[in-house]
Amino acid sequence: MNNDINIQIFNWGPCMxxxxxxxxxxxxxxxxAEKNKLDFTDKLAGILDKEIGYNEKSKNIILPQLxxxxxxxxxxxxxxxxxxxxxxPEYILSAMWINxxxxxxxxxxxxxxxxxxxxxxxxxxxxxxxxxxxxxGKSCGPGGIQFLYGNGPRDCVSYMSFFPEENDMFIFPAWxxxxxxxxxxxxxxxxxxxxxxxxxxxxxxxxFAPEYLKDKK
Numbered sequence: 001m002n003n004d005i006n007i008q009i010f011n012w013g014p015c016m017x018x019x020x021x022x023x024x025x026x027x028x029x030x031x032x033a034e035k036n037k038l039d040f041t042d043k044l045a046g047i048l049d050k051e052i053g054y055n056e057k058s059k060n061i062i063l064p065q066l067x068x069x070x071x072x073x074x075x076x077x078x079x080x081x082x083x084x085x086x087x088x089p090e091y092i093l094s095a096m097w098i099n100x101x102x103x104x105x106x107x108x109x110x111x112x113x114x115x116x117x118x119x120x121x122x123x124x125x126x127x128x129x130x131x132x133x134x135x136x137g138k139s140c141g142p143g144g145i146q147f148l149y150g151n152g153p154r155d156c157v158s159y160m161s162f163f164p165e166e167n168d169m170f171i172f173p174a175w176x177x178x179x180x181x182x183x184x185x186x187x188x189x190x191x192x193x194x195x196x197x198x199x200x201x202x203x204x205x206x207x208f209a210p211e212y213l214k215d216k217k
Contacts (some may be wrong), residue, residue, distance in 0.1 A: 007072060012157040013149040015080040016172040017073055025065050026122050026167055029192050032058040033098040040097040045110035046180070050100040059093050066093065066118075070196065073116065073171045089198050091115070096194035098122075101143075106182035109148070112174040114195040119145070120169035125187035132163050132183075142183035147176055164191075 007019040038053035054062070070091055078084050094114055128143050135141035140161035147160045164170075172178075174195060183189075 007076060009076050009080060010160055012160065014173045014176055015073075015077045016147065016160070016170065016176065017076045018162070019069065019072060019169050019171075020167045021065075021069070021120055021169050023167070026120075028062060028065065029098070029120070029122055030190070032061055033192075036098075043095075044097070046099065046105070046107040048099055048101055048105040048107070050102075052098050052100075054096045054098070059096055062096070063093055066194070067091075069118070069169060069171065070116070089115075092197045094195045094197045096192065099189075099191045099193060101180070101189040101191070103184055103186055104182050107178075107180035109177050109179040111177050112193075112195050113197075114174040115198040116171060116196040117174040117176075117193065118169055118171045118196070119191055119193045121164045121166055121189070121191045123188070123190035124164065124166050125185070125189065127185035127187040128183055128189055131185045140181065142181055142185075143189060144181045145170070145178060146181070147172065147178045149176060 007017050010016050010018075032054060033052060036052050036054050036058055038055060040051040040053040041048065043053070044051055074085065074089060124143070132141045132143055140146055140163050144161055144163045146162075148158065150156070150158045162168075162170075
C-alpha cells in the first residue's frame, strides 16, 4: 500500500472513507468471482437477480490486499478521533459477495452485521455514466449510493451521496444505513461488498476455536 495514497475522510457523524484500489486488485476480485457459484440473493436486502458469495478459499486469496485497505481505514479512524488505538483491531472477513446490478435493480435502505462494511466498484458502464450525467434532480441520481446518519436539523450533515467511479472503495461502520438507486440503462454494474467483524461470530466459534472446544468435551 502506498503511504501517500489519496483518501477522503468525510466531515460528519461516522468515520467513513473513500479510496481507490489498484487495477490488479480489481482484476483479482473479478477473477475469483468467476470461480464461485454460491447464490447470495436470499441473504441480502438487495432486489438484484445475481449476487454471488465468495467461498473461503477466494476470501483468503483476496484478504491480504483487503487487509491493507483496512489498515488505511484504521489510520483514518485514529485521525478522525484524534487518538491512537490502545491495541490495533483484529478483523475477520465474515462474508463477501459480488453484485451484478442491472436495469431497475436496487438496494433499499439497509445496514450490515459486524463492525465494518465495504463496497468497491469494479465496472461502471458508459451508458450508466451518461444516464447519471443527464439526471436533473437533486439526489446522487441513477446508480448512486447514499449513506444516512441520524435525523438532525437541516443545518446538520446527516447524509452523504455519491455517484461512484470504477476502483472506488468505501469503508464504513456496518451499522450505517445506506441504499443504492436504480437506473434504466441496459447495462450491468459490478460491485463487491463485504462484512468485517472484530471478533469471531458466535455461529463460527467451532471454526475459530476448534482446539479449545475439543478440550472441553
